[in-house]
Amino acid sequence: MSGDPLLLPVAEAQARLLAMARPVTEEQVPLRLAAGRWAATDIAARRTQPAADLSAMDGYAIRFADLPGPWRVIGESAAGKPFAGSIGPGEATRIFTGAAMPAGADTVLVQEEAARDDERLMLAGEGPPNCGRNVRRRGLDFAEGDRLVATGDRLTPARIAVAATGGHGDLPVRRRVRVAIAATGDELVPPGSDLDGAALPESNGAMLAAMLAGLPVDLIDLGILPDRLEVLRDAFAGVRADLLVTTGGASVGDHDLVRPAIEAAGGSIDFWRIALRPGKPMMAGRLSDAVVLGLPGNPVSAFVTALLFVLPMVAHLGGARDPLPVVTSAVLGEDLPANQGRTDYLRAELRDGRIFASTIQDSSMLLTLARSTCLVIRPAHAGTAMAGESAEILVIA
Numbered sequence: 001m002s003g004d005p006l007l008l009p010v011a012e013a014q015a016r017l018l019a020m021a022r023p024v025t026e027e028q029v030p031l032r033l034a035a036g037r038w039a040a041t042d043i044a045a046r047r048t049q050p051a052a053d054l055s056a057m058d059g060y061a062i063r064f065a066d067l068p069g070p071w072r073v074i075g076e077s078a079a080g081k082p083f084a085g086s087i088g089p090g091e092a093t094r095i096f097t098g099a100a101m102p103a104g105a106d107t108v109l110v111q112e113e114a115a116r117d118d119e120r121l122m123l124a125g126e127g128p129p130n131c132g133r134n135v136r137r138r139g140l141d142f143a144e145g146d147r148l149v150a151t152g153d154r155l156t157p158a159r160i161a162v163a164a165t166g167g168h169g170d171l172p173v174r175r176r177v178r179v180a181i182a183a184t185g186d187e188l189v190p191p192g193s194d195l196d197g198a199a200l201p202e203s204n205g206a207m208l209a210a211m212l213a214g215l216p217v218d219l220i221d222l223g224i225l226p227d228r229l230e231v232l233r234d235a236f237a238g239v240r241a242d243l244l245v246t247t248g249g250a251s252v253g254d255h256d257l258v259r260p261a262i263e264a265a266g267g268s269i270d271f272w273r274i275a276l277r278p279g280k281p282m283m284a285g286r287l288s289d290a291v292v293l294g295l296p297g298n299p300v301s302a303f304v305t306a307l308l309f310v311l312p313m314v315a316h317l318g319g320a321r322d323p324l325p326v327v328t329s330a331v332l333g334e335d336l337p338a339n340q341g342r343t344d345y346l347r348a349e350l351r352d353g354r355i356f357a358s359t360i361q362d363s364s365m366l367l368t369l370a371r372s373t374c375l376v377i378r379p380a381h382a383g384t385a386m387a388g389e390s391a392e393i394l395v396i397a
Helices: 011-016 157-165 204-212 227-238 258-264 298-317 366-371
Strands: 026-029 059-062 071-077 091-093 109-110 114-117 120-123 146-150 172-176 179-183 217-225 243-247 266-273 281-286 291-294 329-330 345-352 355-356 374-378 390-394
Touching: 011 266, 011 281, 011 298, 059 071, 059 204, 071 217, 146 157, 179 204, 179 227, 179 298, 204 217, 204 227, 204 243, 204 298, 217 227, 243 298, 258 266, 258 281, 291 298, 298 345, 298 366, 345 366, 345 390
Parallel strands: 071 091, 179 217, 179 243, 243 291, 329 355
Antiparallel strands: 026 172, 059 091, 059 109, 071 120, 114 120, 266 281, 281 291, 329 390, 345 355, 345 374, 374 390
16 A cells, blocks of 8 residues: 555556446457457357368378388379379379378378479488378367457457458457547647747647557547636537546646536546556546546656556457556666655666666656656565566556
């Protein structure tokens, strides 16, 4: 637990967030549109692969019992053009990689082991060491009815390929998740605008869009909203999304109006303030059919909370079986001091297989994040960590 009982531990906050909504509805999409989606049901093979015994090499299909030969070549088998007959004692067929084995043949003599004179085939090497050599047996990859992809698996290129080979032209997936993004703050202006001393380029919207770019989402850009309660209320009330993500205005200052605006629009807050650094003033709630995540306006804090909460929520809504970010480990390249009562996510670089945390971890330093390749996870109240010890990390680049 954190040192402050009012702060929610990260794991508990993630669990409560994912419990707030069920995955979105299912649909069937063509294979070429399924990339990056999550399977809505198990996907089973409709056929056996390979469907017949196939040659794994170019050479000659023979009966192992006929070794050491000679043989009489009676035909040819190529991929898609199998030999129509069968072979008997002392007979062979020319065969190519991927071609069906003729009836009666059980072994492939590779062409480097053979010498041929017209229709007469002779052994030129030692020959196959055992029966069945160089043959891919029927069902070697999978059989009809085998599960190819499990419910909640991400449809990677390899999984799409195996589904196609298994006889599927379209796949059951969850529909794309609708995500609305709003930045709040009177000081914000669109990136690239002419600036005066009080203005700040809005970066969270572009950053969040980039973080979501590889996921099956439809983005709704609400743009920059001013710090006026009625404007925020009306903008939020009009959103038709599965997930509403706001940045800024999530704390307790006079100009932090996201929480009252959500409530004024008819929504509710489920939890607020997380025991992590950076990103403590994050909130989660519901508004109509949408889950709401109010992230801090600080871009570094927004990045960390998006990594820990926004991306997992999108994955959960999209049907992922394991929506939380993958934690791995690496060796520390230098000592890290003891931690306090919140879980720290330290910006760091992986160099030559070792972790080096940035010297200054001030959450205002966006360039430090841009140069980082991972976040080192330092649990609350963790003691001093020494160089050479293992530490948990989240890879971010």
